[in-house]
Amino acid sequence: MKGIIIKSTGSWYQVLEAESKTIYEARIRGKFKLIKTRLTNPLAVGDEVEFSLEQDDVAWITKIFPRKNYLIRKSVNLSKEAHIIASNVDIACFIYTLKFPETSLGFLDRFLACCEAYNIKPLILFNKMDTLNDEEKEIVENIEAMYQNIGYDTLNISSYTKLNLNFLIDKIKDKTSVFFGHSGCGKSTLVNAMQPDLHIRTGEISESQLKGKHTTTFAQMHFWDFGGSVIDTPGVREFAMIDVQKEEIQHYFPEIFQAGRSCKYHNCMHINEPKCAVLQGLETGELEETRYITYLKLMEEAEEMNQN
Structure with missing residues (x-):
């Protein structure tokens, strides 16, 4: 069977x-x-x-049977190994929170690079918008514009006010989706808001660390009444990429790869090479420094893994 x-x-x-x-x-x-x-x-x-x-x-x-794609995280106790948390995914939703807990752009960039590497369509969800003041909303708008300019789909949402949940349902209907993010970012609350009868357990934010407590301890697929399914996952701290060469990493940053087409040397690694279009783009502000920093870190990690 x-x-x-x-x-x-x-x-x-x-x-x-x-x-x-x-x-x-x-x-x-x-x-x-x-x-x-x-x-x-x-x-x-x-x-x-x-x-x-x-x-x-x-x-x-x-x-x-062969997987069409998968997303993986670094193994908790084994730094050189990885753990698959979802496979055969149509759309991967990253739940970004500006606070409670704070999500770093580096963590988001790792997620996007993994989606690029394993051929999964990403969607960035800016969650808990109802908790933000005007200044914080402006910060989110700037971050959202940055990723939209690169070409990524985004959506502002709130599980409590139901902000844009109808648009989210349209995007994931009849698809296998997966929700990712830090513990406490609101994954389970979001699932419950979209389909209350699932009764997924939610947790509180730790006041001492402003980080979420793990309430989902294993991955599980739930089926939407409106069609399709969602894989609810444990809070993820780090994404990983295995069996990739450092030369490949630039392919997983669309704007860096595009700018690199204008480099003097076809095999430019965009580190310190002469007439590097990527480095020039960083100087002029056309490319984002936060994204470039993650690019360098992933290259270092890829080189380390391939040496072991």
Whole structure:
């Protein structure tokens, strides 16, 4: 039988059988081919699998079908390994909060680079707009304009006032979407606001650190009444890219790649080369320094990983 992984807790999985829509508790049988050896989990929510039923209706997963894409994070305890948290995604929604908790632009840029690397359409959601004063709203507007100029889709939202949730529903209807962001950014609250009967557990913001407490401890797929599904994920602290060369990183920053076409040397890495159009763009303000800093960091990390 064929199905899709809708929940992963580590050693056990839930599989939704494609035709009958029956959900089975499942385990893995056999060895799955991982992407080299740097993944900590063989299966992820969103994976399409083949399985067989044995006694007590326990499903044994025997095959995983090729993924069209996936998003990964750095493993919590193993710095050189990564963990797939969602696969076969149509649209990945990054939930940005200016405060409670504060989201860094570097974290957002890593997410966007991962989307570019693994061929996933991103959508930046500026959440908790109802909590911002006029000055803070202007900051968000400037950040939003910056990413729109690069070519990314954005939307201002609020789970409490329902700001633009109708537009968000239009964007994710009949698609497999995934919500990403720091703990406390409002992922679960947003899902509940769009479909209250899901009753996803939400948490409070820690006053001492102004960071969210983890309320989602594993990835799980939920199905929208309006069509499609969403993968609710644990709060992510770092995104990772595995098995990429540092020369590839510029491909994942559209504006840097575009500017690089005008560099003197075709193999320019945009660090200190003569007549580098990217460095010139930074000097004139045409390119954003925050994005360039993330670009350099990702290149360093790619070189380190390929040395080990």
